[in-house]
Structure formats: C-alpha cells, structure tokens
C-alpha cells in the first residue's frame with residue numbers, strides 16, 4: 001500500500017537520518033523545513049502537528065510518527081527489502097539493533113547537542129556544559145573507532161542506517177567545534193558515509209528545502 005508521507009525537518013538536524021532513510025527506501029514524500037532559529041518548531045501551526053515541537057515529525061496518511069528510532073523501524077517494516085538494517089536471525093539480534101537506536105537517541109544525540117547547542121542544557125554558563133559534552137562525545141567516538149577497527153560499517157561489511165545516525169551525531173558535534181579530525185580511526189568510515197548515495201540525495205533534498213525557505217523570506 002502506498003502511503004502519503006510528509007516529513008517536517010530542520011537544517012543540519014537529526015532529520016538528516018530520516019531523510020537518508022526515506023531516500024534509501026525510495027519513498028515518495030513531501031517535506032517541509034522548519035526554521036528553528038526563528039522558532040518555527042514552537043509556532044502554533046507546527047504544535048498542532050506535533051505538540052512536542054520536535055523533528056523528525058513524519059505524517060503517514062495524516063498520522064504522526066516521531067523519533068528517528070520509531071520512524072526507521074516503521075520504514076524498515078514497510079520496505080523490508082531496502083536494507084535499512086541487516087536482517088536478523090534471532091530476537092536477541094533484533095533487540096540489539098533496537099538497543100543501538102536507543103543508545104543513539106539517549107546517548108549520542110544529547111551529548112552532541114551539549115557540544116553544539118549547550119544553551120539547551122543550562123540557564124547559566126555554557127562553557128562547562130560544552131566541556132562536559134566534549135568529554136562525553138570523546139568517549140562514544142572512541143567506542144566507534146574500536147568497533148570500526150577491521151570493519152567498514154557498524155554492522156560489519158554492509159552499510160545500515162545506524163551508520164548515518166552515528167555520522168550525523170559525529171558531524172553535529174563537529175559543527176559545534178568538536179575536533180573530529182583527531183580520531184583517525186573513523187576518517188575512512190566518515191568518507192564512505194559522505195559518499196553514500198542515499199545521504200548525498202538526502203543532503204540535496206535538505207538544501208532544496210532550505211532554498212525554498214530562503215525564497216519565502218526574500
């Protein structure tokens with residue numbers, strides 16, 4: 001069954017993961033970029049769509065899905081042959097993949113945001129928050145380096161959407177000033193991610209939405 005899909009996203013946000021997944025499965029979808037700097041995610045029009053005021057927000061035939069982990073799992077079940085995740089042969093393996101999604105969502109994501117947008121986590125001085133964020137990101141990037149020693153992707157020889165989510169978290173921290181170049185063990189993996197056609201198309205789609213938004217202001 002073909003669904004009508006509409007994704008609300010934001011520039012450089014974790015919606016890069018959702019966009020990559022939508023591109024990877026070959027979905028036809030509408031998209032709308034929200035300008036977070038102007039507070040569009042808190043505007044009544046968007047809160048009427050998602051009262052959490054967060055992206056990704058994916059409307060599936062008008063029904064709301066939130067959180068990358070949930071959206072990625074739904075897309076994987078709709079497009080099982082697309083290969084968003086490696087096929088699992090046991091419930092334990094499947095639960096491990098789900099654990100990776102939770103780890104990204106509750107670990108990497110807030111750590112990267114502490115580096116890039118430390119004002120989210122404090123009403124006071126942002127410097128110690130950024131410093132702590134940098135320590136936490138350093139710890140998980142080291143774990144990533146260890147995992148990638150001797151294998152090309154998180155799950156071994158094949159790309160999965162987990163690689164895009166990890167890439168997004170690393171690059172988001174870098175946008176906030178984190179020195180990713182100090183981690184030589186992830187350099188080739190990063191380049192492979194950035195050459196992946198689904199991510200390349202996703203970034204082009206994000207860029208097109210950004211240009212549309214800018215032309216609204218002009």
Ligand SMILES: N[C@@H](CCC(=O)N[C@@H](CS)C(=O)NCC(=O)O)C(=O)O
Nearest residue numbers: 013014053054055056067068105109
């Ligand atoms: N764990 C969620 C996080 C969703 C999330 O926090 N998104 C950010 C953008 S990367 C957002 O909407 N921030 C707006 C806000 O928190 O006010 C996911 O990966 O989907």
